[in-house]
Amino acid sequence: MMLYESPHLRGYLMESMTGFGRAETAGDGFTVTVEAKSLNHRSLSVSLKLPEVISALEPEVRKTVGGMFDRGRIRLDASVELSGDSGSRVSVNMETASLYIAAAELLSKDNECVGGISAGELLNLPGVAARTEPSMLDRKELTAAFRGAISRALAELRENRRREGAALEPLFREGFSNIRELTTPVLAQQKETVAERYERLKIRISDLLDDSRLDEDRMMQELALLADRSDVTEEVQRLLCHLDYAVEIVDSDDGPVGRKLEFLIQEMHREMNTMGAKVDDPEQSLKVIEMKNILSSLKEQAANIE
Known part of the structure; x- marks a missing residue:
């Protein structure tokens, strides 16, 4: 039997991968202390330090940790302080x-x-x-005390991870919303038709070259191609789709979302890089840079989400 019921059976809340939990249990002549710490990690890594008297609990504790957490470097330290005649x-x-x-x-x-x-x-x-060593009766009492302390320490660790995760949710929503707002002025620059861009570019080139040397049809093809290459409409549309999905993930209770957010942020960054390479308007470039700055901050936060 596991020490603690898996939280995934009761829905999921966004969790940070950093947290701390501690619990103590006092018995007749002894006090057990359990500390559980969690740090960022790409997968689940569990490190246990258990006293010899409960070394047989290690497989059970590992199974419990695996049922409660999906990612993070988790370290659990358990110790016992014995006193009186009941101790060693x-x-x-x-x-x-x-x-x-x-x-x-x-x-x-x-x-x-x-x-x-x-x-x-x-x-x-x-x-x-x-x-x-303590008698068999003492061992049973100690084992029961450790089980209870381990359960409470892990529960506190998970609660702290959830509390930090809950604090990050509005940051993600705000960041995604701000990026969406920045796409509006960028997309507005794409309202010009290809013909209008062609005329603008044609005038600029005509100022540099003798009109008699220009092949009208060839120039139209080249300028239309240049105008199309600077069009970021498709990139903006894909970015908006990624933003919609990212918000759905943040609101989801289906399971850990950290890896999904990291992947989506990577895809958003790719679209922004393409946009930055295409735009030739200074204001557009500044908006894209603002997007990247916001996304960079969100990337750091996503790396801390289970």
Whole structure:
């Protein structure tokens, strides 16, 4: 059985990949502490640090984390502080200690050395001191305490990730809306007909060349081609489609959206690059640069979304 029910069974909220969760559980003679941290990562990476007494829980904990999160570098540290008679104790093997003492006295006598062996030195010798683990009853109690603390720490981590994700949602909506508004003046420049552009370009070229040297039909073809090459209508339309889909993704509750947003932002950037290469009007160029600046900020935020 998993420690915590998968959130994907109950719908999805946008989550950041950074967060922190902590939980403690106090028992009879012990306190367990669990800390869960999450950072950005392209996939799910789980690192666990569990005390020996609950090492058998590792597969269960990994399964739980995999059910709760889809992306992020997640580290979970669990520790226990024992006190009183219920904790681990150190026992001394007096028989082995006596053998060491006798050997030390013999060595000292045979070699005419002064002094014997100290208690501290004796405890560090093999077989003298041993740590006794908690009883089976203690293990069961500790395991139950760790399960509860792990569940609460992971739940707090997820809640913090969701809280940060919720704070990012309006930033995405505002950014996409601002980009959409910037397409209006860019698209307005495309209202001129090809014929009007042709006439404008023809006048400019005629000022530089002798009209007698111009082939009217050939010049019309070339200028029409130039005018068409500077038309960014198709790029703007594709960009608007990407923006519509991006807003749908932000509003979606079907699952993690980070990778989808990253892909769409990449596609938007491609369209903006093409627009920037095509436009020859300074005002249009400035609008495209503004779009790119907004998109760059959104790209950084999308990299932090699950």
